Amino acid sequence: MTSIKDVAKLAGVSVATVSRVLNNKGYVGVSTREKIEKLIEELNYKPNEVARSLFKKQSNTIGLIVPDIMNSFFPELARAVEDTAATLGFNVILCNSDENSEKEQTYLDVLQQKYVNGIIVSSNTITAEQIQKLNIPVVSIDREISKGLPTIVVENKKGAITATQFLKNKGCTRIAHIRGSDGVVNAEERYEGYKEVVGHDEWFEESYIVNGNYDMRTSIAATLELLKRHPEIDGIFAANDLMAIGAIKAAYQLDIKIPEQLSIVGFDGITLSAATTPELTTIVQPIYEMGEIATTMLVNLMEKKKIEKTYYKLDVELVEREST
């Protein structure tokens, strides 16, 4: 690999001068500049990023910590983050935490050791304290780690209300809910939204709610049980698309027609939701936008620009498809 020294030597100047043209900083005579630029071109010289990082204490890299890139909306989020980062001149290191605190801490440590400029994280387990210690900007996505920390979330409760109300308007009279994992804030919020709409109906009781653990398989089993217990159910609001798809499968097994006998609404708007048959009516989150905003905000934070807003609660939208 050719280094700045080689360029300097061949150009008959000092490394300082080469550095100046590299960074477009400080005075350089026109002719020397040209000579150096030509040389850089010829040698196809690219400055060593690691050496730069060591000096700058920044590696032009950001860390992205997600529970599992295979799950629901993380591929799209990752894509948005990587796209935006690339545009702004950063690379992204992908980390799968499995929501495991130990792994998370390990990743946080090595990201810090690698001088990443900032971190985007989606986690329920990470604490504000862990983040404070890091001393680099962190933005939290999809989950609110603590007040004050830069955060991008969506209108979970509002979305749930929209979904449930929509089922009601469609004429559903017994609306069940497949809720997300215990202890996860957005699962809680979606549950609350559901309850706000039907909680005071005289038919309502807690047994219309099952836990699908944000997972398709669990949801199938839960739905089967739910429909056995309450065959009168004619509407289901699932707290994410995966579980809604599970519900579709369960209904299919029981030979229940969707949407004729049973309407189903999901939450997330993942690619999958448009690929099922029938296609899923769902509350779609602006996933790509979330990634964009998070990354842009992170970069602003990193560059210590002043930020107008560090808390975004993005709106969600009901997209009606074939399952209702």
Next chain:
Amino acid sequence: MTSIKDVAKLAGVSVATVSRVLNNKGYVGVSTREKIEKLIEELNYKPNEVARSLFKKQSNTIGLIVPDIMNSFFPELARAVEDTAATLGFNVILCNSDENSEKEQTYLDVLQQKYVNGIIVSSNTITAEQIQKLNIPVVSIDREISKGLPTIVVENKKGAITATQFLKNKGCTRIAHIRGSDGVVNAEERYEGYKEVVGHDEWFEESYIVNGNYDMRTSIAATLELLKRHPEIDGIFAANDLMAIGAIKAAYQLDIKIPEQLSIVGFDGITLSAATTPELTTIVQPIYEMGEIATTMLVNLMEKKKIEKTYYKLDVELVEREST
């Protein structure tokens, strides 16, 4: 951030000694070692990876270049790569190339500038020459860039034969093919496999083949047209799951019953394929395993261990589900 100097000073030794205990290399007196280790613990000192990288010319990082992390099997592949890399002590930088040569070259350049130890790449456009220049190990996945380069692929043709033959055995008498993008090797191979099985049947003609461009939307349109042109079709082999799902949707639109009137087989075995209704019969690739093998092989290459094999052609398996 506390540095090796701080540790050395507090321990009353030189940085060299601290470095020795850090790397478990060279002689260190037992008592000094203990003192230093205790100090490291207390200070929660973590060595600066960037400084290390600069010296070692290796950053304990590998690059992963895929066309688009949102597409078909890349999330699972990325997961496998990251898991394996993490276990072996490496981070992974994610790059989305969109199969765009310029982007690819840019990524290759910055990965090299960042001293990544190796690169895993899935691309049709990258050339052997580009890789040679890099001078770091590269393994190619899903596509064969050139003979001699470490490669992981699957039995595309064989899988296609299995799929098509399976449809025949199921009693299908007019089997169509939705092929993948032009110029993509695996699309070609799958097409060949299909043709090997039905190409000599007397009913066969080229008009039973349409191009779905490895994309769901395109596939829907193509299937619609296909079924209009040849209403007698009772079996479809699609070159990937996304297109097979498109075919399901098209059939659904035309009110054609699957599998009663039409059987469909896909290729890939992505998560999606088990989420549709009806669930898709497909040729599943060992995606996770491909990622594992690629990463392990890459690390061996990086560490200059001797490699038994640099070319893997993994077997695929037909998984029968509801679409046939």
Next chain:
DNA sequence: TTGAAAGCGCTACCAT
């Protein structure tokens, strides 16, 4: 068994 110091490739300060 330990320390001093060179050097990895670059940037930025201070001279000139």
Next chain:
DNA sequence: ATGGTAGCGCTTTCAA
């Protein structure tokens, strides 16, 4: 306008 050089935090050679 340009050069010399310290220093970023670490590893490794050479001496002691």
